[in-house]
Each structure stands twice: as structure tokens, then as C-alpha cells.
Amino acid sequence: MTHLDNNTILSLSNVSFSFPNVTIFEHISLSVYRDEIIGICGDNGKGKTTLFRIMMEELMPNTGNVEKQKDVKIVELAQNDREAAAGSILTVEEFLCMHVITHKLAKNRRQALQYLAPLLNKYQIIDIQKRQLKHLSGGQLQRVMLIKAVLLKCDILLLDEPLTALDEHMQKQVLSFIQELKDEGITTVLILHDLQVLKRLCNRVFEVKDYQLKELL
Numbered sequence: 001m002t003h004l005d006n007n008t009i010l011s012l013s014n015v016s017f018s019f020p021n022v023t024i025f026e027h028i029s030l031s032v033y034r035d036e037i038i039g040i041c042g043d044n045g046k047g048k049t050t051l052f053r054i055m056m057e058e059l060m061p062n063t064g065n066v067e068k069q070k071d072v073k074i075v076e077l078a079q080n081d082r083e084a085a086a087g088s089i090l091t092v093e094e095f096l097c098m099h100v101i102t103h104k105l106a107k108n109r110r111q112a113l114q115y116l117a118p119l120l121n122k123y124q125i126i127d128i129q130k131r132q133l134k135h136l137s138g139g140q141l142q143r144v145m146l147i148k149a150v151l152l153k154c155d156i157l158l159l160d161e162p163l164t165a166l167d168e169h170m171q172k173q174v175l176s177f178i179q180e181l182k183d184e185g186i187t188t189v190l191i192l193h194d195l196q197v198l199k200r201l202c203n204r205v206f207e208v209k210d211y212q213l214k215e216l217l
Helices: 048-055 079-086 092-102 109-122 138-151 168-183 195-201
Strands: 008-019 022-033 037-041 063-068 074-077 156-160 187-191 204-209 212-215
Touching: 008 048, 022 048, 022 063, 022 187, 022 212, 037 048, 037 168, 037 195, 048 156, 048 187, 074 079, 074 138, 079 138, 092 109, 092 138, 109 138, 138 168, 168 187, 168 195, 195 204
Parallel strands: 037 187, 037 204, 074 156, 156 187
Antiparallel strands: 008 022, 008 063, 204 212
């Protein structure tokens, strides 16, 4: 039986999951709607990242169902993606052009640059587009990674601790960017330890605790 309606793009229904000898979730349910921001908090090791793996259908639940609307695209920007990019000698322009061409949004570098131009301007990346990724600040790099998500034209963006190692100014920039993504029609689900930030930013907030997903807001 489907648990999807016109506004629900992803549904976890009565999901249980465990690793050998370790229970992670017991009968959790979550509906993800269009154009919203969902916050996930909880202690380390309680299943937040596992929840993302289940949403991406990289892990299959022991019981329950995971359903998504046809053609809904889910993209995750994990901490290790950002860490890998941080050591790259590619420039911002080269990095983004590579993804434009890889995902067949353009056939060559010239077309890719034309495709990128409005995004670089809109998200204020023009001033750093010639800089190597390894020379960017943490906040600048996070902005580039978020633009990558925009390029991939995802419907749901999963963010794992997007504010890690950022100063207060850069945190505000990234949070503003996430709000802009919502305005672009991208639903964001983010893991963050700071509950107060989640309450200010998100439409709904859930805590992973005692094998459950408990709604706080």
C-alpha cells in the first residue's frame, strides 16, 4: 500500500533496521514533503547517518517500506565528500564544469561555462571561480558543494553536519544558502547537533533516540 500523496515525495513507513547484534531503528515512520527543510539531531552513533543510507536505499530495512515518488532524485553531500574536495588542485570552475559535463548538462567546457554563469553569479562564486579548491575556506568550499547539488537537479538534498569547522559568519552564509535551496524547490534534510539552529531553520525537527525518530518541532 502506498503512503504517498501529491505533496509527499519520500515515505518511510514502519521501518525497522539493525546491524548484527545492534538495533538501530524500531518501527519508525517519516514523510518528506516538497519544499521543506527537515532537521535531524541526536547523539553520535544512534543512527542519523544510517537513516540517510536507508533514505538513499543503500541499506534495506529489515521490516517496513521506503517509497518515493517516481523520478524523485536524492543527493547526499556527506562530510567525506567535502573533505575529499578540500585537497583538490582543481579550480572551482574546473570542478563544477566537470560535474556539468559528467551529468550531460553540456557537451564541452565552453557550453559548461555558459551553463554555470548564472549560478556562479546568483550564488556569489564568481570571485573565487579561478581558485583551487584546496585554497578555499571551509565556508567557500561548502558553498561550492551546495552549488554542485543544484547542478545535479536533485529533489531531496541530504546534508551531514554542513556547519562543521565553519566560523559564525560562514555558518550564516551556509544556512542562508540552504534556505535559498528551499525557495528553488529543493527539499533539504540535514543532520546537525545544534538544536537551536535547527529550530530556527527547519519546518520540522526530529531526534534519533531509543531506536525511534521523535518529532520535536
